[in-house]
Amino acid sequence: MSHRISIGPYHPALEEPYKLELTCEGEIVRQAELRIGFNFRAIERLAEQRNFTAAIALVERVCGICSNVHTLSFCQALERLAELEVPPRARHIRVVIAELERLHSHVLWAGIAGKLIGFKTMFMACFGIREKIMDVLEAVSGNRVNYAMNRVGGVNRDIADPAPILAAVAELEREVAREIVPVFTSSRTTRARCQGIGRLSQDDARTLAVVGPTARASGLPQDIRRAAPYAAYAELELGVPVESAGDVLARLRVRALEILESCRIVRQALATLPRGDWRGPTEEVEFPEGTALSRVEGPRGEVFYSVTADGESDTPRRVHVRTPTYANMPAVRVMLAGAQLADAPLIQASVDPCYSCTDR
Amino acid sequence: VSDLEDIVRELGAAAAWEEENGSPWLRPGALDVPHMAGVLLARGARFVTITALPEPEPGSVRLAYHWDLEGRLLTVEARTQDGRIASIRERCRAADWIEREIHDCFAVEFEGATLEPLLLRPGQAPGVGLRGEDE
Numbered sequence: 419m420s421h422r423i424s425i426g427p428y429h430p431a432l433e434e435p436y437k438l439e440l441t442c443e444g445e446i447v448r449q450a451e452l453r454i455g456f457n458f459r460a461i462e463r464l465a466e467q468r469n470f471t472a473a474i475a476l477v478e479r480v481c482g483i484c485s486n487v488h489t490l491s492f493c494q495a496l497e498r499l500a501e502l503e504v505p506p507r508a509r510h511i512r513v514v515i516a517e518l519e520r521l522h523s524h525v526l527w528a529g530i531a532g533k534l535i536g537f538k539t540m541f542m543a544c545f546g547i548r549e550k551i552m553d554v555l556e557a558v559s560g561n562r563v564n565y566a567m568n569r570v571g572g573v574n575r576d577i578a579d580p581a582p583i584l585a586a587v588a589e590l591e592r593e594v595a596r597e598i599v600p601v602f603t604s605s606r607t608t609r610a611r612c613q614g615i616g617r618l619s620q621d622d623a624r625t626l627a628v629v630g631p632t633a634r635a636s637g638l639p640q641d642i643r644r645a646a647p648y649a650a651y652a653e654l655e656l657g658v659p660v661e662s663a664g665d666v667l668a669r670l671r672v673r674a675l676e677i678l679e680s681c682r683i684v685r686q687a688l689a690t691l692p693r694g695d696w697r698g699p700t701e702e703v704e705f706p707e708g709t710a711l712s713r714v715e716g717p718r719g720e721v722f723y724s725v726t727a728d729g730e731s732d733t734p735r736r737v738h739v740r741t742p743t744y745a746n747m748p749a750v751r752v753m754l755a756g757a758q759l760a761d762a763p764l765i766q767a768s769v770d771p772c773y774s775c776t777d778r
Numbered sequence: 779v780s781d782l783e784d785i786v787r788e789l790g791a792a793a794a795w796e797e798e799n800g801s802p803w804l805r806p807g808a809l810d811v812p813h814m815a816g817v818l819l820a821r822g823a824r825f826v827t828i829t830a831l832p833e834p835e836p837g838s839v840r841l842a843y844h845w846d847l848e849g850r851l852l853t854v855e856a857r858t859q860d861g862r863i864a865s866i867r868e869r870c871r872a873a874d875w876i877e878r879e880i881h882d883c884f885a886v887e888f889e890g891a892t893l894e895p896l897l898l899r900p901g902q903a904p905g906v907g908l909r910g911e912d913e
Contacts, residue, residue: 627872645849710799740827
């Protein structure tokens, strides 16, 4: 006989509000349904009521963790509309900020995953490490969450002296390699807890069109930084960790290895930081009629923006945002089918869901 | 390029790809949307999303179907007829949430798909999410 269990929208097992309705037989989940929309703020509609510059500040509020990827995607779309070239120094600075954001997002997720696996002290260790990344972002941008780094055609702040960032990244890399990576890649406890659960086959990953680390952990080597490079990624060496098992352990391993990869990318971008302008155009930019599309590889995967201008007003006619959790979360229904009920919190957390992004 | 031309041929579209701000767009006018989804999926394209672009005429919404084909972002555009268009959910299950969201926010009816509960703002009438009261 089956029974239904409702989790959320507000529940200790969930970090953010959404509703998970599980149909179980005994301890086994047979079917899972998801309900979203509890954080709906109509940001797309609000963006159509602000001028292009104010809309940059608005889209930065889509997410409290990956705020930078939203302004980057939005500004890239506006730059395509206006046919603007971004100065090389600004493109490198954009890479540095994007990778620092990926670092603090992945380390935050590692802490939450550690807590759910049973490594409770990992949570505090990870948040201690994350603080150092936030300090670097604050030193560069003046802010710890919404960095306001991107502007149309360039960036708002320079990195005048890369040396302190390089030193911080080197220390961070040592700590991550010592404290986080071994727990997720070689710990017997982690393997026992995570191997074989929440599996998403490569075929399901492909037909559900999942993105980011969720796709890469199911054997799909997709990464917008490599497939359709933006900013300065085409000039940098970039490794894309891929695992084939498609289980929670594979998703752990992919993110742990991506933390180290991000450290390497930040070092490269700073080591090759070109001289010259970083602000871009100082005069007013006009946006002709048309639609421009933009994609960025955020910490959770591909972020997509479509921006339409009417060529007359100073507000966008239409802004559409497709966030990575929006693409990934339906796959949780597949991951949960046949799983132990006790594994449900860890399985849903393994896609690193963000409902602020999803609901917009 | 030959891939793109083959897609046009398979769709039987009387249109050519147009480059708009760095991305290829196909605007074939009349379009069998589920067939288009089948053609692109058979070529290994990944569904990205659908952008709804409301038109001034009542019940007319342009729908831009975005696909990733080996890193290239392709867009095929279709238009609703009296606020209705065929669903691609049967061919492309990744389109489930975005079709439901467009139904919620722009009152587009996706034919051939079972109507699920509203995805956003449960309990509200469809078509209110992204439109003003005067629209």
